[in-house]
Amino acid sequence: MYLRALRPALSVSLIVLALLSSGCATAPQNPQQAALGGEDFHDPFEDVNRKIFDFNQTVDRHVLAPVARAYRSSLPEPIRNSLRDFLNNLQGPLNFANDALQGDFGRAKDTVVRFVVNSTLGMAGLVDLAGRWGIPYHEQDLGITLGVWGIPEGPYIVVPILGPSDVRDFSGEVAQGFADPWNILAADNNLLWVTFARGGVSGIDQRARYLDTLADIERTSLDYYATIRSLYRQRRAAMIRHERKNLPPPAGFTQNGGPAPSAAVVNQAPLQAVVYAGPNGAEVSR
Amino acid sequence: MIRRWFLIIGASVLIASMIEARPAETAADPATVITNLGNQALQVLGKNVGSEQRVARFRQLFTEDFDVPGIARFVLGRYWNIATEPQQQEFVRLFTDYIALAYSNRLAEYSGETLRVTGTRPAPDGSLVSSEIIRTNGAPPARVDWLLTQHDSAYKISDVVVEGISMATTQRSEFASVIQRNGGQVQGLIKALRQKTEAAGLH
Numbered sequence: 377m378y379l380r381a382l383r384p385a386l387s388v389s390l391i392v393l394a395l396l397s398s399g400c401a402t403a404p405q406n407p408q409q410a411a412l413g414g415e416d417f418h419d420p421f422e423d424v425n426r427k428i429f430d431f432n433q434t435v436d437r438h439v440l441a442p443v444a445r446a447y448r449s450s451l452p453e454p455i456r457n458s459l460r461d462f463l464n465n466l467q468g469p470l471n472f473a474n475d476a477l478q479g480d481f482g483r484a485k486d487t488v489v490r491f492v493v494n495s496t497l498g499m500a501g502l503v504d505l506a507g508r509w510g511i512p513y514h515e516q517d518l519g520i521t522l523g524v525w526g527i528p529e530g531p532y533i534v535v536p537i538l539g540p541s542d543v544r545d546f547s548g549e550v551a552q553g554f555a556d557p558w559n560i561l562a563a564d565n566n567l568l569w570v571t572f573a574r575g576g577v578s579g580i581d582q583r584a585r586y587l588d589t590l591a592d593i594e595r596t597s598l599d600y601y602a603t604i605r606s607l608y609r610q611r612r613a614a615m616i617r618h619e620r621k622n623l624p625p626p627a628g629f630t631q632n633g634g635p636a637p638s639a640a641v642v643n644q645a646p647l648q649a650v651v652y653a654g655p656n657g658a659e660v661s662r
Numbered sequence: 663m664i665r666r667w668f669l670i671i672g673a674s675v676l677i678a679s680m681i682e683a684r685p686a687e688t689a690a691d692p693a694t695v696i697t698n699l700g701n702q703a704l705q706v707l708g709k710n711v712g713s714e715q716r717v718a719r720f721r722q723l724f725t726e727d728f729d730v731p732g733i734a735r736f737v738l739g740r741y742w743n744i745a746t747e748p749q750q751q752e753f754v755r756l757f758t759d760y761i762a763l764a765y766s767n768r769l770a771e772y773s774g775e776t777l778r779v780t781g782t783r784p785a786p787d788g789s790l791v792s793s794e795i796i797r798t799n800g801a802p803p804a805r806v807d808w809l810l811t812q813h814d815s816a817y818k819i820s821d822v823v824v825e826g827i828s829m830a831t832t833q834r835s836e837f838a839s840v841i842q843r844n845g846g847q848v849q850g851l852i853k854a855l856r857q858k859t860e861a862a863g864l865h
Binding site: 592602614 | 763764767768771799800802825826827828831832835836837838839840843851854855858
């Protein structure tokens with residue numbers, strides 16, 4: 377998940393990979409795993425994924441994590457927060473497009489208000505004024521939109537440098553990289569370095585935020601790869617459910633595929649009993 | 663006449679359903695359980711507590727307030743039935759140690775912060791309580807959902823879902839992966855758990 381923001385920047389070189397993995401998307405699930413009836417990890421390319429994961433871990437240990445640590449220790453928190461607010465604000469146009477594509481006009485309106493307020497009064501996004509006024513930032517991307525439309529995640533993939541993804545999310549990420557107005561503006565003015573700088577800073581900022589958490593998960597995990605895979609897939613599913621509005625179904629009851637009954641249904645249970653008693657009562661009296 | 667029968671039966675069903683629903687509410691209010699437990703945990707597992715003591719405290723909390731047998735069964739999934747009885751027993755013991763080890767530090771991140779219950783809804787065999795932890799570092803509140811199941815007169819926690827990520831599902835997925843990579847042998851997982859907890863100085 378870290379370095380997610382680098383994705384738009386590298387989209388050009390990685391489009392080939394996306395096409396490759398889309399081609400692979402039709403590959404059958406690991407038959408051995410299916411025969412065992414084990415957990416479905418959605419990970420038919422696990423062997424390759426694990427190799428890329430190990431490579432990413434090496435790069436992370438020697439380059440990304442040290443840079444993120446230096447970034448965290450050299451810049452005071454308010455400045456880092458301000459930088460993050462600035463980068464988040466740049467996501468405004470794309471977030472608006474995704475909100476709208478999902479038919480979520482309440483959030484689309486929030487995104488517009490945030491972008492207008494923060495870009496002007498908030499000094500080009502350096503101050504998250506709208507957030508302080510009670511309209512917080514929400515993460516959004518094309519992968520979520522595709523998920524909301526009902527497109528399945530497809531096989532889990534680990535992308536070199538960029539980390540965990542799946543065919544749906546990665547394709548969305550690449551396509552979004554081309555649609556980003558700032559990327560288009562930068563490309564038209566031969567300022568491709570701006571795109572890369574934005575992706576780089578954004579990636580380092582993300583990595584810096586999860587330094588302690590990821591180190592702790594890696595230290596305590598029995599199988600770090602499997603844990604990250606599970607975390608990634610659950611988190612993405614939650615983002616597609618739009619967590620703030622809909623409670624997730626309790627884990628213990630989703631394993632057999634059936635969603636837990638919604639609160640409304642459960643609340644209506646006594647009411648239904650009364651209604652149901654109606655015809656029975658009539659029958660008794662008859 | 664028909665109408666009167668309808669009313670009488672309708673009313674008695676309604677009353678019966680209310681009486682039936684009552685013990686669940688009087689036993690202990692799920693929201694209160696989580697408010698008390700959550701805030702207690704956030705204080706007990708403070709950053710200034712030594713890591714050994716924190717693991718011990720978390721272990722106690724876990725065994726007292728969580729449905730450990732139920733969770734252990736769930737995270738082992740279909741392998742629970744494949745395991746022999748001694749393997750099941752050893753797994754439950756090692757799993758308890760492992761959870762204390764793995765999660766006590768992760769919770770310490772939230773120490774000194776406040777948990778606020780935001781809602782409760784019924785779930786099969788219990789309740790799902792939503793809460794948020796108000797961060798002191800200016801980050802947006804962390805959303806935590808608790809799945810409570812009823813055991814006799816008390817509620818026990820069956821799962822904790824942080825920002826949509828279920829801890830039970832995560833463990834289940836990881837354990838299944840470890841077992842599969844050990845040729846489908848539960849013993850492979852038990853060995854890995856033993857190594858991890860022994861390396862941390864438990865036992």
